[in-house]
Amino acid sequence: MRRISVIFFILSLFSHAVAQNPSWAKKAANAVFTLKTFKADGTLLASSNGFFISETGVAVSSFTPFKDAHRAVIIDAQGKEWPVEGIIAANDMYDVAKFQVDVKKPTALTVAQTPAMNGAKVWLLPYSTKKEPACTPGTISNAEQFQNNYTYYTMSMTASEQQLSSPIMNDGGEVIGLLQPSADNQATSSYAVSARFVADMTMTALGLNDPTLRSTHIAKVIPEKYEDAVLSLFMGATVMEAGAYDNYVNRFIEKFPNKADGYIYRARQAAAKGDFAHADEAMKQAIKVADQKDDAHFQYAQTIYQKEIYQSDQPYEGWTLDRALEESKEAHSINPLPIYRQQQAQILYAQQKYDEAFGIYEELAKTELRSADNFFAAAQCKLQKDDKKAAMAQLDSAVSMFSRPYIKTAAPYLRVRAQLSMDIRRFQQAINDMQDLVAIEPNDAMLWAEKASYELRVNLFDQALESAQECLRLDPEGSDGYLMSGIAQCAKGNKQEGMKNLQKAKELGNSQAQTFIDKYSN
DSSP: OHHHHHHHHHHHHHHHHHHHSOTTHHHHGGGEEEEEEEOTTSOEEEEEEEEESSTTSEEEEOSGGGTTOSEEEEEOTTSOEEEEEEEEEEETTTTEEEEEEOOSSOOOOOBOSSOOOTTOEEEEOOOOSSSSOOOEEEEEEEEEEETTTEEEEEEEOOOOGGGTTOEEEETTSOEEEEEEOOSSOOTTEEEEEEHHHHHHOOOOTTGGGOHHHHTOOSOBOOOSSHHHHHHHHHHHHHHSOHHHHHHHHHHHHHHOTTOHHHHHHHHHHHHHTTOHHHHHHHHHHHHHHOSSHHHHHHHHHHHHHHHHHHOTTSOOTTOSHHHHHHHHHHHHHHSOOHHHHHHHHHHHHHTTOHHHHHHHHHHHTTSTTOOHHHHHHHHHHHHHTTOHHHHHHHHHHHHHTSOSSOOGGGHHHHHHHHHHHHHTTOHHHHHHHHHHHHHHSTTOHHHHHHHHHHHHHTTOHHHHHHHHHHHHHHOTTOHHHHHHHHHHHHHTTOHHHHHHHHHHHHHTTOTTHHHHHHHHHO
């Protein structure tokens, strides 16, 4: 009789414990999972908890397990494993991540839109493969606002490290937060960051350049907005590894199959690898689906042009400069934009049709594409025909596009004009341009040496010596300053000091030094 009484007592305690579990707990537990991440060699890297917030497979967890990870999976409450498809967003400060799981219609928790207040009762919903999870009750002791709209919670609750990133639920069965590590190691205090904060995170146009996202090798989800996705496609080309970027381009095409951008980037990637057949196929598909056919033909022309300029040793039937020109003309016939004419000028220059190219650059000077670059390109056309005076007129126009004091972007045009000015005996112009160049780049020792060489050619020996000394000050271990100093000193009659400097230039490996040593030794 006593034994039966004890059994009934134990059963009553069990029934009481179950009764204290929230009514929503059994169903909600199906949304909680274990997250596991892996290294490149397949070995386990880290594990944590997490939960679904959408029936489309969007989930949240801590970000730490994803750092340096190459692959991730989740194991749901039924023990089934599902792969993580990609990271949507992450925040290193609050150690949270939002990601996409390749799973169909999982049970998802509803994210509370109203924060819990001080004194509110809350529950920790753990990962469990049992029919009924053992929820841990607690109370909000401090609800602190951050970023204006979100809440960081301190709770009177006992939780373990193994339960990190588990959902914290309100009495109504909505998730209010993710369990966070305890900073003060108090066994009776726990912390949670707003679930709404994590749910609101999105992949932005510049997300691929985010240092946090770049710290994981897991694939990144394509932004939802097409405009953002296109910008991310551009960004990815510079910040992602080749294999990861190829995968990103393919997923962009899957998401936006009727947009030309993905096919254009696929073509560029294929062409860069010498796979011109696939590049050609991708470009034709881009033209087929493009909303702006002119731009697609322009991109096709550019892809062929780039191949012929930088990969001319890899012939591919049908890809010639003539074909590039045809595609560019087709773009212009659809929409007569000056940029298409500029492309045609570049192609014609590559075909050594300098007069035709120059004619287009003259035409562009009367459009919104009037620029230093185009005047410079026109000058190159004239230089190829050995018409230096006409080239100088174009360089003058290029420099005139800048106002004084000159900025760094003016330097290439000033330098070329200075060189050409010496050739056509416009010596003062050359000296003036070099003076402007060293004003732009005062710490460039080579520019000071070049300036000294120009001054020597027009017998400005004192100025040349000053320029050479500045070169030496900036680069005391370089030979150019000693060479120019030695020539200037010898030219002024100070052969004793000049020969010392020339000898020093020779010791430092200057190949011209011996010529001047021989000259001034006589």
